[in-house]
Amino acid sequence: MKSGMSSETIVQQNPIPRRQVLIQGGAAAAGLAILPTDIFRGWLSGFEQEAVIPWVQRPHPGLTERMNILNWEELDSWITPVSQMFHVGHYGSPVIAESDWSLEIGGLVDRPRTFSLAQLRERPRQEVVFTLECSGNRGRPSFIGGVHNARWAGARLADVLSDAGVQDEGIEVVFFGADEGEEEIRGNTVTQNFARSLSLEDAMDPGIILAWEVNGEPLPNAHGFPLRVIAPGWYGIANVKWLTRIELRDRRFMGKFMARDYVTLRAEARDGATVWTETSVGRVNINSVPAKVTRNGDAYAIHGAAWGADIVRVEVRVDDGAWRAATLGEGQSDPDTWTFWRADWDATPGEHTIVSRAIDADGNVQPAADDPMLVNKRTYWESNGQLSRAVLID
Numbered sequence: 001m002k003s004g005m006s007s008e009t010i011v012q013q014n015p016i017p018r019r020q021v022l023i024q025g026g027a028a029a030a031g032l033a034i035l036p037t038d039i040f041r042g043w044l045s046g047f048e049q050e051a052v053i054p055w056v057q058r059p060h061p062g063l064t065e066r067m068n069i070l071n072w073e074e075l076d077s078w079i080t081p082v083s084q085m086f087h088v089g090h091y092g093s094p095v096i097a098e099s100d101w102s103l104e105i106g107g108l109v110d111r112p113r114t115f116s117l118a119q120l121r122e123r124p125r126q127e128v129v130f131t132l133e134c135s136g137n138r139g140r141p142s143f144i145g146g147v148h149n150a151r152w153a154g155a156r157l158a159d160v161l162s163d164a165g166v167q168d169e170g171i172e173v174v175f176f177g178a179d180e181g182e183e184e185i186r187g188n189t190v191t192q193n194f195a196r197s198l199s200l201e202d203a204m205d206p207g208i209i210l211a212w213e214v215n216g217e218p219l220p221n222a223h224g225f226p227l228r229v230i231a232p233g234w235y236g237i238a239n240v241k242w243l244t245r246i247e248l249r250d251r252r253f254m255g256k257f258m259a260r261d262y263v264t265l266r267a268e269a270r271d272g273a274t275v276w277t278e279t280s281v282g283r284v285n286i287n288s289v290p291a292k293v294t295r296n297g298d299a300y301a302i303h304g305a306a307w308g309a310d311i312v313r314v315e316v317r318v319d320d321g322a323w324r325a326a327t328l329g330e331g332q333s334d335p336d337t338w339t340f341w342r343a344d345w346d347a348t349p350g351e352h353t354i355v356s357r358a359i360d361a362d363g364n365v366q367p368a369a370d371d372p373m374l375v376n377k378r379t380y381w382e383s384n385g386q387l388s389r390a391v392l393i394d
Contacts (some may be wrong), residue, residue, distance in 0.1 A: 050296040056351065056390040057141070070145035072291040075305070078330040079129070080148035081232055087222040088134060088146075088193050090257070091181035094242050101226050101251030103210070107174075107248035108225025117212060117226050118312040123155040126209050129382060131307040131338040135262060135281040144289060144387065147307070149331075149338050152230045153212035158204045160246075164202065170248035173203040175229050181257055196240050197253035198231070207232045207336065210243065212253050232336040235284050235382070237262050248314035266378040284308040285384040286366050288358035290316070293345070293391045300347040300393070302326070307338035309360035309386065314341040316356050323357070333387055347393045355388045
């Protein structure tokens with residue numbers, strides 16, 4: 001969705017490489033208002049004394065404990081430590097011994113095969129850094145931390161599929177996890193494994209990997225050990241964990257998590273009538289979040305993150321003021337990762353509302369909360385409206 005930019009908008013991007021910024025650390029603070037987040041500490045003497053001003057709204061403790069959702073106020077690393085990565089399970093978290101596990105490649109392929117984890121590790125290693133977001137993130141006021149940015153390593157999916165020899169009839173790649181549960185479908189109770197699919201064209205994206213490692217460590221059980229799909233650009237639901245089988249099919253897959261759950265319901269106006277549409281959750285949307293407000297003496301700053309697209313600008317508004325440009329830091333120019341941003345703020349006492357919006361290279365603007373695409377949506381999946389957060393300045 002395109003949106004016009006305010007006449008007061010000033011585009012500011014930090015073109016200075018991270019290492020060069022360090023070298024030029026003697027420049028005046030006013031001249032380098034925003035820096036890549038991972039070098040904030042130590043750039044100014046006394047910076048370690050910077051204090052976080054808590055948001056008025058607090059994280060929901062139940063979600064924090066159950067899903068390990070991100071606490072934005074504690075965010076201080078572009079790569080999310082494994083201990084801080086959120087996780088979701090739909091049929092529990094199966095515990096799998098590597099010796100008992102294998103990955104089957106089957107269906108419409110010329111050369112079906114079964115891999116051990118050791119055999120997959122012998123294949124060329126591919127690393128990707130990817131901001132993985134739960135498609136339910138931002139769908140409820142208490143759930144705004146279902147996102148993390150990590151470095152994944154594994155084998156390229158496209159190479160595994162090519163080696164298997166996809167037959168001409170194969171158009172759909174289905175990923176089955178080891179986790180399973182009972183489902184009732186029109187009076188029939190059946191046991192199903194968690195499964196999601198991609199079209200063959202999407203699955204051949206060279207950035208998609210079969211990952212056995214995150215941040216240099218073997219996958220923890222909660223994140224899909226021994227193997228999971230990592231699909232940059234797609235919501236978390238597509239990144240199947242505890243992967244056991246990849247199957248090529250000749251028709252679209254309509255399992256629960258493709259066709260009945262993780263479906264976005266939206267009203268569309270056509271010739272004065274309302275038409276309801278249902279679409280399966282797919283690619284991630286442009287998004288941003290004001291992460292925290294900090295104070296260093298009398299100086300205040302607003303920090304945040306933006307992701308879901310090739311982010312070229314982030315703007316911040318306080319209360320009913322004009323949109324002001326933030327300067328981008330770590331992660332800019334990589335559409336698969338989040339971009340950190342920071343804006344200095346001349347704060348005054350009282351309660352203030354802070355909102356951010358991200359803009360991508362094609363001019364798409366993160367929608368406002370009253371955008372028809374959001375207002376007409378009846379399910380909480382794929383919510384990416386501009387987020388307002390309140391902070392109290394003493």
